[in-house]
Amino acid sequence: MAEDYERISLVKPEVFIYQIPPRASNRAVRAADWNLESPDWKGRLRVVSMGEKCLVKLEDKISGELFAVCPVDNFPGIAVEPVSDSSRYFLLRLQDPSGQNAFVGLGFEDRGDAFDFNVSLQDHFKMVKKEQDLAVESSQPVEHKDYSLKAGQKIQINLGKKVLQKDEEEKSGPKQSLIGLSASGGLLPPPAGATPAPRTLQSAPAPAHNSQSTQSKSDDWGDFSVFDSSSKPKSSGEGSGWVQF
Structure with missing residues (x-):
C-alpha cells in the first residue's frame, strides 16, 4: 500500500472525550470513575489507514479542524483499550507531533457505534497481516516439479474386471434371448436359407345357416329380372333400363 494514500474506514459524527485521573496501577479501567454526564x-471521529499505519483522528464536527490524533500500532493494545464495565467506552492514547502521550476517555452514543469502531480497527490489521503474508510468499522461490517420464519408466493402468467383461460382451454381440425380436417387440423373419417351421392350420367350423331364412330371401328376389342394356324393350309401354315386376 502506498504511504501517501489515505483510506477512511469509519466516520462517527459525534463522540465524547473525558479527562481521566492518572492511572495508579495496572488494574482495569472503569468508565464509572469518569464524569460521564459532562x-x-x-x-x-474518523478511522484512517495510511499504508500499515492506522490513525484515530478527533476533529471538529463543523469546521473539520484536527483536535487530536491517536496512532494505533496494534489492536487490542495500549493505544486503544476497552474499559471493564461498559462496551461503549475506551481508553485512548493521544499523541502530539513531538511524541508526548496523553490518555483520555472515549465514549460513543450507543453500542452500535462502539461495535463499528472495533470492527474497523480489526479489519485494518487483518488486511495488513494478509498483505505481509502475500509479500513473503512472493519473495520465496517457486519449486518446479518434473512430472515427465524418465527413460525406461512405464506406467501400469488397471482397467478393472468389470470394464474388460463389458468389452467382451459388446464384441460377442447381443444375448441369445434377444435374437429374433424386432424393435417393436414382434418376431423377425427367418434369415435367408433357413427352412421355416411348418405351421398347423386348424380349419374353422362352417357357420350354421338357416335354410329357411336362405330360402325366404331367394323367394323374395325371384320375381325380379334385371334389365339388360343390350336387349331391346318388349313393347312401347315398358320403360327401358328399369327392372320389371
Whole structure:
C-alpha cells in the first residue's frame, strides 16, 4: 500500500472525550470513575489507514479542524483499550507531533457505534497481516516439479474386471434371448436359407345357416329380372333400363 494514500474506514459524527485521573496501577479501567454526564469535548471521529499505519483522528464536527490524533500500532493494545464495565467506552492514547502521550476517555452514543469502531480497527490489521503474508510468499522461490517420464519408466493402468467383461460382451454381440425380436417387440423373419417351421392350420367350423331364412330371401328376389342394356324393350309401354315386376 502506498504511504501517501489515505483510506477512511469509519466516520462517527459525534463522540465524547473525558479527562481521566492518572492511572495508579495496572488494574482495569472503569468508565464509572469518569464524569460521564459532562464530557470535556464533543466532536467527530474518523478511522484512517495510511499504508500499515492506522490513525484515530478527533476533529471538529463543523469546521473539520484536527483536535487530536491517536496512532494505533496494534489492536487490542495500549493505544486503544476497552474499559471493564461498559462496551461503549475506551481508553485512548493521544499523541502530539513531538511524541508526548496523553490518555483520555472515549465514549460513543450507543453500542452500535462502539461495535463499528472495533470492527474497523480489526479489519485494518487483518488486511495488513494478509498483505505481509502475500509479500513473503512472493519473495520465496517457486519449486518446479518434473512430472515427465524418465527413460525406461512405464506406467501400469488397471482397467478393472468389470470394464474388460463389458468389452467382451459388446464384441460377442447381443444375448441369445434377444435374437429374433424386432424393435417393436414382434418376431423377425427367418434369415435367408433357413427352412421355416411348418405351421398347423386348424380349419374353422362352417357357420350354421338357416335354410329357411336362405330360402325366404331367394323367394323374395325371384320375381325380379334385371334389365339388360343390350336387349331391346318388349313393347312401347315398358320403360327401358328399369327392372320389371
